Amino acid sequence: MSDMSDLDVRGTVPVSWARRNTYLVVLVVLPLLALPAGAYAAWGWGLGLRDLLIAAFFYTVNIFGISVGYHRLLTHRAFKCPRPVRAALVVCGALALEGPPSLWAAEHRRHHKYADLPGDPHSPWAHGDRGLGPLRGLLHAQVGWFYTERRRSSRAHWVPDLLADPDIRRIDAAYASLVVASFLLPAALGGLLSWSWAGFWTALFWGGLVRYAVVHHVTWSVNSIAHRFGHRDFTTRDRSTNVGWVALLTFGEGWHNWHHADPTCARHGVLKGQLDASAGLIRLLERLGWAHDVRWPDPARLSARLSRIPS
Numbered sequence: 553m554s555d556m557s558d559l560d561v562r563g564t565v566p567v568s569w570a571r572r573n574t575y576l577v578v579l580v581v582l583p584l585l586a587l588p589a590g591a592y593a594a595w596g597w598g599l600g601l602r603d604l605l606i607a608a609f610f611y612t613v614n615i616f617g618i619s620v621g622y623h624r625l626l627t628h629r630a631f632k633c634p635r636p637v638r639a640a641l642v643v644c645g646a647l648a649l650e651g652p653p654s655l656w657a658a659e660h661r662r663h664h665k666y667a668d669l670p671g672d673p674h675s676p677w678a679h680g681d682r683g684l685g686p687l688r689g690l691l692h693a694q695v696g697w698f699y700t701e702r703r704r705s706s707r708a709h710w711v712p713d714l715l716a717d718p719d720i721r722r723i724d725a726a727y728a729s730l731v732v733a734s735f736l737l738p739a740a741l742g743g744l745l746s747w748s749w750a751g752f753w754t755a756l757f758w759g760g761l762v763r764y765a766v767v768h769h770v771t772w773s774v775n776s777i778a779h780r781f782g783h784r785d786f787t788t789r790d791r792s793t794n795v796g797w798v799a800l801l802t803f804g805e806g807w808h809n810w811h812h813a814d815p816t817c818a819r820h821g822v823l824k825g826q827l828d829a830s831a832g833l834i835r836l837l838e839r840l841g842w843a844h845d846v847r848w849p850d851p852a853r854l855s856a857r858l859s860r861i862p863s
């Protein structure tokens with residue numbers, strides 16, 4: 553159990569034993585079983601091109617949905633967009649199976665408020681820096697906190713704006729159906745493209761189960777790796793870092809140090825060579841007239857926060 557959250561329960565509500573066990577199965581155990589199962593199946597039977605493309609398509613939809621929809625749009629209000637575009641981006645995020653949008657945003661706003669301090673739901677520094685502390689901290693930040701935390705962020709406290717939004721309330725209410733859709737859509741695509749039940753089942757495995765496990769661990773690596781390893785190019789009061797390979801996999805979210813330096817900024821990769829596909833998507837939406845009031849980086853703020861000359 554985390555030492556930190558017990559000290560600080562501001563803006564939190566207790567989680568029931570049943571719900572914690574659901575989190576344990578869906579967020580911790582199933583993905584941890586799916587990943588080696590996928591590796592074993594790929595090794596033994598190979599992975600067909602059709603299933604690979606289906607999994608890659610849903611991975612892309614999910615990562616953009618989390619990064620652009622859940623994170624930059626809902627949690628940090630880095631840009632505005634018309635209702636149908638907003639709803640579509642948030643539904644893409646919900647299909648990643650990381651929880652209903654209002655709960656995800658509530659946990660994440662609390663993370664920013666207390667980042668790496670008592671009250672942060674998932675700091676890799678929660679168990680200190682001595683002995684097994686760093687390893688326990690990384691496991692806690694990656695997936696452990698879903699089960700060990702006895703309290704979750706209060707939505708009424710952290711996201712009253714989202715609870716007042718009828719579109720978000722509707723997507724929250726439809727979350728269970730979206731979980732089913734997240735498995736059924738890739739499976740149906742596989743069945744239709746191959747016109748066979750075998751195609752349905754293999755796409756369910758690769759495009760459903762393995763894809764969601766990979767999406768989860770890629771996303772959670774921002775919470776663990778990008779608060780523990782990597783470069784600190786900017787001055788922040790937390791221990792957030794910039795990690796190139798995490799940024800590549802998360803479409804820009806691994807440039808996490810700048811994100812903590814300027815959380816409402818729509819671009820996370822702001823230094824030379826820092827690819828940020830999510831910022832690219834927001835730019836595209838802006839050009840199409842589907843995003844406005846985008847908070848692009850402010851050069852004065854950027855140079856003021858630089859902690860070292862970037863290499």
Ligand SMILES: [Zn+2]
Nearest residue numbers: 663667792808
């Ligand atoms: Zn962070």
Ligand SMILES: [Zn+2]
Nearest residue numbers: 660664811815
């Ligand atoms: Zn954030």
